[in-house]
Amino acid sequence: xxxxxxxxxxxxxxxxxxxxxxxxxxxxxxxxxxxxxxxxxxxxxxxxxxxxxxxxxxxxxxxxxxxxxxxxxxxxxxxxxxxxxxxxxxxxxxxxxxxxxxxxxxxxxxxxxxxxxxxxxxxxxxxxxxxxxxxxxxxxxxxxxxxxxxxxxxxxxxxxxxxxxxxxxxxxxxxxxxxxxxxxxxxxxxxxxxxxxxxxxxxxxxxxxxxxxxxxxxxxxxxxxxxxxxxxxxxxxxxxxxxxxxxxxxxxxxxxxxxxxxxxxxxxxxxxxxxxxxxxxxxxxxxxxxxxxxxxxxxxxxxxxxxxxxxxxxxxxxxxxxxxxxxxxxxxxxxxxxxxxxxxxxxxxxxxxxxxxxxxxxxxxxxxxxxxxxxxxxxxxxxxxxxxxxxxxxxxxxxxxxxxxx
Amino acid sequence: xxxxxxxxxxxxxxxxxxxxxxxxxxxxxxxxxxxxxxxxxxxxxxxxxxxxxxxxxxxxxxxxxxxxxxxxxxxxxxxxxxxxxxxxxxxxxxxxxxxxxxxxxxxxxxxxxxxxxxxxxxxxxxxxxxxxxxxxx
Numbered sequence: 001x002x003x004x005x006x007x008x009x010x011x012x013x014x015x016x017x018x019x020x021x022x023x024x025x026x027x028x029x030x031x032x033x034x035x036x037x038x039x040x041x042x043x044x045x046x047x048x049x050x051x052x053x054x055x056x057x058x059x060x061x062x063x064x065x066x067x068x069x070x071x072x073x074x075x076x077x078x079x080x081x082x083x084x085x086x087x088x089x090x091x092x093x094x095x096x097x098x099x100x101x102x103x104x105x106x107x108x109x110x111x112x113x114x115x116x117x118x119x120x121x122x123x124x125x126x127x128x129x130x131x132x133x134x135x136x137x138x139x140x141x142x143x144x145x146x147x148x149x150x151x152x153x154x155x156x157x158x159x160x161x162x163x164x165x166x167x168x169x170x171x172x173x174x175x176x177x178x179x180x181x182x183x184x185x186x187x188x189x190x191x192x193x194x195x196x197x198x199x200x201x202x203x204x205x206x207x208x209x210x211x212x213x214x215x216x217x218x219x220x221x222x223x224x225x226x227x228x229x230x231x232x233x234x235x236x237x238x239x240x241x242x243x244x245x246x247x248x249x250x251x252x253x254x255x256x257x258x259x260x261x262x263x264x265x266x267x268x269x270x271x272x273x274x275x276x277x278x279x280x281x282x283x284x285x286x287x288x289x290x291x292x293x294x295x296x297x298x299x300x301x302x303x304x305x306x307x308x309x310x311x312x313x314x315x316x317x318x319x320x321x322x323x324x325x326x327x328x329x330x331x332x333x334x335x336x337x338x339x340x341x342x343x344x345x346x347x348x349x350x351x352x353x354x355x356x357x358x359x360x361x362x363x364x365x366x367x368x369x370x371x372x373x374x375x376x377x378x379x380x381x382x383x384x385x386x387x388x389x390x391x392x393x394x395x396x397x398x399x400x401x402x403x404x405x406x
Numbered sequence: 407x408x409x410x411x412x413x414x415x416x417x418x419x420x421x422x423x424x425x426x427x428x429x430x431x432x433x434x435x436x437x438x439x440x441x442x443x444x445x446x447x448x449x450x451x452x453x454x455x456x457x458x459x460x461x462x463x464x465x466x467x468x469x470x471x472x473x474x475x476x477x478x479x480x481x482x483x484x485x486x487x488x489x490x491x492x493x494x495x496x497x498x499x500x501x502x503x504x505x506x507x508x509x510x511x512x513x514x515x516x517x518x519x520x521x522x523x524x525x526x527x528x529x530x531x532x533x534x535x536x537x538x539x540x541x542x543x
C-alpha cells in the first residue's frame with residue numbers, strides 16, 4: 001500500500017478540482033476567451049453560451065430557473081450580497097434579521113455590519129447537537145423580521161438543518177429565507193421550491209470546481225426577491241452583480257455541479273460508510289471520544305470529534321501525515337476555541353480537543369484506515385503526556401479544580 | 407503556522423515526560439494553567455540532600471510550543487540549586503525555542519510552573535515561599 005502523504009482530509013475547507021472539470025474549462029482560457037457581455041461578435045456569443053450552459057447545470061441541481069442564478073466570486077460574496085442586499089431593499093418593511101450563532105463568519109460578520117446600520121439581529125443558539133429548528137426560528141420572529149438566514153449544513157460539524165421546515169415557516173410569515181448552502185449543495189438533495197428557499201449561497205471550490213467562483217440563487221417569482229447590489233458597474237447579472245463574468249470559472253462550476261448531481265447518491269453512501277466505519281474504529285480503540293454534532297443528520301464526509309485531555313493543535317502536530325483542521329484556533333493570537341462548538345454548549349475544554357476530519361471524492365478506504373490508526377496512536381501518546389488525563393485517572397474531578405486563568 | 411526545529415524536536419522527543427511521587431517531601435509539584443485556555447502544565451522537581459535538583463519531570467496539555475517549553479524547562483532544571491532554578495526566565499525559553507509572539511504565553515506558563523513547583527517544595531520543607539506562584543492542586 002503506497003499512500004501519498006500528507007493525506008488530505010479537509011474536504012470542508014476546499015476540494016481538489018476534478019480532472020473532468022479542468023478539461024472542460026481549459027478551452028475557455030485560450031480559445032473561447034470572449035467576454036460574455038460582448039454582443040457584437042462570436043467570441044462574446046460563445047462565451048455567453050458557455051455561461052448559460054453553466055447556469056443551467058447549476059440551476060438543475062436545486063430545481064431553480066437558470067435566470068435565478070447570479071454568479072459571484074464565491075460564497076462569502078454571496079452571503080454578503082444576500083444579507084446586505086435584502087437589508088438595503090427591505091429596510092422600510094422592518095429592521096430585524098434572524099440567523100444563528102454557528103453560521104459561517106461571512107454571515108455573522110455581515111449581520112454584525114447590519115447592526116451598525118441600525119438593524120436588530122437575533123443570533124439563535126443551536127441545540128446541543130448543532131441543529132437550529134424551525135421552532136427556534138419561530139420564537140425569534142417579530143413583526144419587524146424581514147430575513148431569516150440559516151445555513152443548510154454547518155462547515156465545522158456538518159450538521160444539516162431542517163431547511164424545509166424553516167423555509168415553510170418563513171414563507172407562511174412572508175419573511176424571506178436565505179440559506180448558506182455552501183456545504184450542502186451537490187452533496188445532499190435540495191430543491192428551492194420544495195424547500196421554500198428564497199436565496200441560497202453556493203460555491204464551486206467545495207464541490208471539486210475552481211476557486212474564485214460562486215453564486216447566489218435569487219428567487220424570481222412567488223415571491224420575487226429584489227436585491228440592492230453591493231458591486232455596481234456594467235449591470236451584469238440582472239444588475240445585481242456587475243463585473244465581467246469569470247467564464248472559465250462558470251464553465252467549471254457548471255461541470256462540477258453536474259457531476260455532483262449525477263454521483264450524489266452513490267458518493268453519499270460511499271462517504272457515509274467510510275465515515276461511520278472511521279468513527280466506529282476511533283470509538284472502539286480509544287476511551288472517551290465525543291462526536292460533535294448530530295449523529296446521522298450530517299453531510300456524508302464530515303466527522304468532528306473531541307478527544308478529551310488532548311489539545312487539538314498538538315494532536316494535529318502529531319498527525320503530520322494528515323491534513324485536517326482543529327476546532328481550536330489556538331494558532332491565532334486570540335486563543336479562542338471553536339465558536340461553533342462553544343455555542344453548542346461544548347465546554348472550552350472539549351472545544352480545544354476537537355478535530356474535523358473531512359472526507360471527499362478522492363478519499364480511499366486505505367487512507368481512512370491509515371488516518372484512524374495514526375489518530376489512535378497519537379491520541380494515546382498525547383494522553384500519556386497529559387496532566388489532565390493523569391488527574392482524571394487519580395479520581396480528580398477537573399470541573400472542581402480552581403484553575404488559574406491566564 | 408510553522409514551528410521552529412527545536413520545538414518540533416521537543417515535541418517528537420520530549421525529555422523527561424512522566425511523574426514523580428507528589429507526596430514525597432523531596433518533590434515539588436507545580437500544576438498551572440487552565441483547560442479552558444488550552445494549556446495546563448505539570449512540572450515536578452526532586453531535590454537531593456545538597457539542595458540540588460537531581461530529577462525533573464513534566465506532563466503538558468497544550469500546543470507544541472507548550473510541550474516544548476516544559477520539556478526544555480525540565481532539562482534546564484536538572485543540576486540547578488533552588489536559587490538557580492528560581493532565576494530561569496521565560497525570555498530565555500522564548501529565545502532558545504524561537505517562539506513566535508503568539509506563543510510567548512507558553513514560556514510564561516513554564517516559568518510559572520517552575521516557580522510553583524519550587525514553592526510547593528519549600529512549603530513541604532517549611533522554608534518561606536518566594537513570590538506568589540502556586541500549584542492549582
